Amino acid sequence: MGGIGKTTLAQFVYNDEEVKSSFEPRAWTCVSEDFDAIRVTKAILKSLSHGSNDDNDLNLLQIKLSEALKGKKFLVILDDLWNENYNDWRILLAPFKAGAPGSVVIITTRNRGVSNITGTTQAYQLDLLSNDAAVSIFTQHAFGVEDFSSHAHLKDIGLEIVRKCKGLPLAVKTLGGLLRSEKNRDKWEEVLKSEIWDIPEKKSGIVPALMLSYYHLPSHLKRCFAYCSILPKDYEFEKKHVVLLWMAEGLIQQGKEEKEMEILGEEYFLDLLARSFFQQSNNNKSRFVMHDLINDLAKSVAGNTCFRMEDRVEGSKQGSIFKKARHMSYLGSYCDGFKKFEAFSELTCLRTFLPLMLPFPGDCHLTSYVSRELLPKLRCLRVLSLKGYFITKISNSIGDIMHLRYLDLSRTCITSLPESTTTLYNLQTLLLEQCLQLKKLPSTFGNLVNLRHLNILGTISLKAMPPHIGKLTCLRTLSDFIVGKDCCSGLKELGSLSHLRGTLCISKLENVIEPEDARGMNLSGKPNLDGLSLGWSEDIDDSKDRTSEKEFLNLLQPHKVLKELTIRCYGGTDFPTWLNCPSLPNLVFLTIENCKKCTSLPPLGKLPSLRVLSIAGMASMKSMGPEVCGDGSSQPFRSLETLNFKNMVEWENWSPCEAFSNLRELSIKNCPKLSGNIPNHLPSLENVEIDGCCRNLVVSVASFPDRCKIKFGGSEGVVCGRSEVDFSSLNLMHLSTISEFESQMKVLITMGGLANVQKLMVYGLKELTHLWSNAVGSFPHLPSLRYLQVSDCPKLVSLVAKGQLPPTLKELRIRDCKNIQILVEEDDTANSCGNSGDNTRSHDLQDLSISDCPSLKSLISSGELPTTLQTLEIDSCPELESIAKELHHNSLLKSLSIFECRNLKSLPTGIHSLSHLSDIQIWNCPSLDFLPDGELLPANLTRLRVDSCEKMQAVVNRSIHTCTSLQVLRMTKCPRALVCFPEEGFPTNLTSLSIYDSSIAQGLFEWGLHRIASLRVLRICDGTSHLVSFQEMNLPTSLTDLHIFDFPNLEYLSPEGFRNLTSLEYLCISNCEKLASLPKKGLPPSLRKLDIRDCKKLTSFPTNCLPPSLLVLRIEGCPDLGEWCKKERGREGSTIARIPKVFLASTT
Structure with missing residues (x-):
């Protein structure tokens, strides 16, 4: 049931302070009805503050998410999940397995079946509100108190209204908000006796209480709310943006009080917010959302006047688009093509054209049909947005849209605005933010006398x-x-x-x-x-x-x-x-x-409200003393919470007034001459970072509060006080290029100085030879260490001399340590795996990554890896001779990646017994023969990629058919691995097959790839084949991506075989020198991207060859074809002219 409080309850959990302290990181994303694993994964990454992600490859996105969650105790909330497909859920869940024990995924759903599919613990079914709880919520929203005591004359009516809400929290809250400003008993009776209560919900699809709330809105709020139906479900919007749209559509009318439209619009917005038609976003407090049921209400009351196109209606004809539509929005995509807009040519009365949520703002592409043919017909537009599209020029005809009041060209590539823009005398809002190429504004810009908002933020060329x-x-x-x-x-x-x-x-x-x-x-x-x-x-x-x-x-x-x-x-x-x-x-x-x-700063300590102070690049300032606090000032810097210094190259002395009682963050970067003491009394400090500072800077770490996070880096040296300095309260520490720590490392560990450190990063310690030795014993003073990274320590020989790794360590990364020869040199009693029965030591190492260690010959002297290991990655270790003696005991290993290890001759025995091993990647290991004699690949392998391994034996022929779970297979430049096509064929569950070898290509065609009904991606490279055409080739209709490389004798493609590929979206043909034509009957109607490279005999496309669905066309190294396409692109109405993204290059 919607509106019962599932999201609200999840928000309380997510924002609880105890939960915040127990889970790091946390992420919240709304899944909604239209399930898309790529979109959801991107949203989770964004919520984790990993920025925007341009990838549309689910595998790459999941690798990023897995890395972000690896070894961490995380909390992820998936709000409003509808999908009951188990396979979709399994795919989405895969990266979460990288997290630490105790990680939690919370799902909210209206569908009881979802909880069964997800395989979670018993679902918690929210009940409707009790009558007392409903009354309390109602009065809180209606009166700001928890009962009717202050409004006894309305109690009897109010109780009846609450009863009619049937315990639904959203209904109770919304009606309470509706009556908040009404204390007249007659008005309350009108609500109670409304006929709307009697309309069956099944008939209207809207909860009666919500419809009633809308019905009793003032007329000006009704209009504004209905307009918001163009906003997609779960779309997060800004108050100012919505107000500007309302203004442009004439929905805000100034009354006798002569308030500004912006102020009135903000009042309208806050009124709808108070009435629960809008609610604050959980991810961003400056943004807002509409509950799904409220969104349904808006769509219902707007009727046919507002229309959300959304991607799923692409290609719809005029019959499915309301002719009465006046306001249109759609979810933008990377390429928005002709088919998306062809049905809009008759909607000449359209007033709003609004793309939203473009995935890659500034690099999304729009068919020229919109600007050349569609927009000139839309003379009634009030709102026009082309934000985020790769548009270099705006047509002069834009001046003909004389009623335009809102124009958003932000994040486009325009270099100028046409002079006709200044004839848009009704224009109120012009947004040009991040138009990086914009060099000038029109000379008659002053004619826009009604312009109220001009945003040119980030127009760096202006x-x-x-x-x-x-x-x-x-x-x-x-x-x-x-x-x-x-x-x-x-x-x-x-x-x-x-x-x-x-x-x-x-x-x-x-x-x-x-x-x-x-x-x-x-x-x-x-x-x-x-x-x-x-x-x-x-x-x-x-x-x-x-x-x-x-x-x-x-x-x-x-x-x-x-x-x-x-x-x-x-x-x-x-x-x-x-x-x-x-x-x-x-x-x-x-x-x-x-x-x-x-040379000096003013008395900034006197500023009573100052919370954030950032000073950078004051190259002449040498000293900062009490004068900055303000001589004789009481409580200087009393509000300061964040203090940043950066690039102060001559700053030598800081004589602070101990006055930073509320300071939470302190950062000092690249102040190479600064010496002396930083402030000692910082009782509220939570984060401190010292980077690129002098050896004589004294940081009294012992005075920092508990759980303060510290990062020291990029310095010649930092004195941290006495050698017995207490780091015991820290849970995060970064150490880099700090010589003092090299002498203190042993003391820090043995004296318990790092007792609470969970994450330790050591880099740039030029003289360090070992992190610790057997003198440290069994690491009683590193009981909390979970993550260790060591990099750029050129004299490091091993991590441990005669000892072991800390038993709590989960993730170990070694980078760029030129002299390291072995990770752990165990003593006679140590056993890194803990295999022997009398060994009481336990190990929890799950992820081991080593790269750019040219002297490394082996990992652990015993030849045995920790039994808990799940991921092993080794990159650019040319002297490595052995990984381990055997892997029989490493049953938890999931991923094995080995790159650029030229001396490695064989993998350990026991690989076939690893039931959890699902991913093997091996690149450029020319001496490796892969599997020991007689061994097969693990049965549960899902991905195998082997590139440039010249000595690898015929692994495919011997055991590939036994990998029934294999989904991705790539074999490149491994001549001995592919002696001939395997008689049993390939596993039929493959989704991606890449073969770059002529010895097996012919076998592929003879065997018939149509047997692999799940195959979506096929990449084949021949190099020597005499194949002239693909006419007899039987490809599976499930293919979405087809790549054909290096077929030197290929002359033409099958006219029928390709038309039958009704799911094909991407076709790439490269280096087929004799290919002279493409199918005259046309390419598949589903095709979205066509990439042709180095096919010099191609001169043109046959008529009707290119389908209207095509969004991206790339021609490279085809001079004649490129010239032909250039001419066609300039011809208005041609198929190529309407393709959103066309890339033409004559040579490669």
Whole structure:
């Protein structure tokens, strides 16, 4: 059941402080009805703060997710899961297995069957609210209290309304919000007696209480809410964005009170939020979402006027698109082609054209049909967005859309706007954010007298503002003002823009000629500005006289309400006098960057609201003392939580006033001359990072609070106090290029100094030969270590001399240690595997990764790997001779990867017995013969990739047919491994097959690949075949990707065989020198990407060869074909002209 509180309960768990401290990392993602493993995996990665991911390869995404979760105790919440397909669930769940024990995945679902499919513990079935609980929630939303005691006259009606909600929390909450501002008994009775209660939910599909909540909304809120039906389910939206859309559509009407539209729109939004039509996003508190049931309600009340195209209706004809539609949105994709829009040519009354959620903003491609043929017909548009598309030019015809009020071209590749843009006199919002190639705005830009919002943030190629910007007196938002030269708008133009609000960034201030121009700006008369950035260019000649900048900056005093200030590349020697408490009592964020001639800081400690202070690039400052705190100031820096110093190359001395009682984060980077002490009394400190600092800097680590996270790196040396310094409270530590630690390492371990450290990273210790030896014993003082990384330690011979690895260690990574010969040199009593019955030591090592260790010859002296090992990866260890004696006891091993190990001759015995081993990858191991004599591949292997292993024996012929679980097989440049085609054929569960060898290609054709009904990807490379055509080739209809490489005698393709591949989406043909034509009957109608390279005899495509579904065409190394395509691309209406992404290159 929807609206019963599943998501709300999960949010309480997710945001609980105890849960936060118990799970790291945490991720939340909404799955929804349209299950897509790629989309969900991307969303989880994004929630884990791993940024956006451009990959659409599920395997690569899952590898990234597995790496992000490996060895960590994580919490992942999958909200609103509907899919009951067990295989989909198994695929999605695969990366989670890399996590530490105790990790949790929480699922919310309306479908009881989902819990059975997922194989979880017993599902928790949420009940409807009890009457008392429902009443409490209702009164909380209606009156702000927990009962009717303060509104007794409404109690009887209220109890009846609650009863009609039938215990559904969303209904109770929404109706409570509806009546929040109504204390009139008649209004409550109207709600109670409404006929809407009697409409069966099955008939309307909407919960009556929710429909009733909408019915009693004020008319202006009804219109705004209905418009929001164009927003997809689970879409996270910003308040400002929605308000600007409402404004553009004329849904916000100014009344007699003459409030600004933006303020009215914000009030509308907050009213809908208070009534529970919107709710705050769990992932981002600045964004909002609509509950699925509320979204259904919006769609219901909007009727046919609003339409969400969404990807699944691609190719629909006019009959499925409402002719009455006025507002249209769709989910953008990497390439949006002609078929997606062909049915819209008759919707000439469309007012909203809004793509949303493009996967790769700035690198998504749109068919030219939209700009050349469709948009000129949509003369009624009020809202037009082409945000995120790879568009280099806007047609001059855009000026014909005279009613346009909202134009978003952000993250496009345009270099200029056509002059006709300035005839859009009704335009209110123009968004050009991150248009990196935009060089100029139209010279008549001042004609846009109704423009209220101009965002040019990140337009790094824009050199100046156009003339007469001061005429735009309606402007509320101006993200940037670039001071130009000659006839461009000067600073005085800002004086007339009295309504500016938000943040204003003024750059290229070196172009100011008269300092007095600052007075004309009237910054102190702009009380709605809460953010200000003042910047000069970085490349100004140091010999230039910049003394006038001090006078100029003094005249730039902002209003005292300012909350955020940035000063960059200022050339004066002193900061302005207004940078103190009386002038800026509300300042919260302050950044001073690359002010190279300033020798000191102003008394910033007097700023009572300052929370974040960042100082960087003050190249002339040598000392910072109590004057920064403000002499005689009581409680200096009383609000400061974050303090950052960076690139202070001459800074030598810091005499801090011990006044940072609330400081939580301290970062000092690249301050090579800084010595002395950093502040000792930091009771609230949570994170500290020291990087690139001097040997004489004293960091009193012993004074840091419990659980403070510390990172030391990139320094010649840092003195951490006494040798017996206590690190016992730490749970994270990074040590790098710090010579003091090389002498203290043994002391730190033996004295229990690292007792709570869970993650230890050691790099750049130039003299280190061993991390520890048998003197440390059995590691009683490293009881918590889970992760160890050692890199760039050139003299390291082994990790352990006569001893063992810490028993709690789960993940070990060794990188770039040129002299290491063995990881662990055990003593006579040690046993790294713990195989012997009298060995009491346990080991938990699960992941071992070694790379770029050219002297490494073996891993562990006993020749036995830990029995707990799950992943083993070895890369670029050319002297490695042995991995282990045998693997019979490594039954938990799941993945084995060996790259660039030229001396390795054989893998250990026992591989065939490893029931969990699912992934084997071996590249460029020319001496390796792979399996010992008589051994077969493990039965549960799902992926096998072997490249460039010249001596490898005929493994495919001997045992490939026994791997019934094998899904991915790639064999490249292994002439002995593929002596002939295996008689039994390949496993029929293969989904991807890549064969780059002529000795087996003919066998593939004779055997008939149609037997592999699950095959989706086929890559074949021949090199010597006499095959002339694929006419007799029987390919499985399940294929989605087909790659044909190096068939020197191939002349033509089968006209029928390819048309039968109804699932084929990607076709790549490369280096087929004699290929002269493609099928005249056309390529498969499902084809989305066609890639042709080095087929020089191809000169053109036959008529109707290219299907309308084609989204990407790449032609490379085909000169004649490339020229033909170039001509066709310029012909309006041609198939190639309508392909969103076309790449033409004459040579490779």
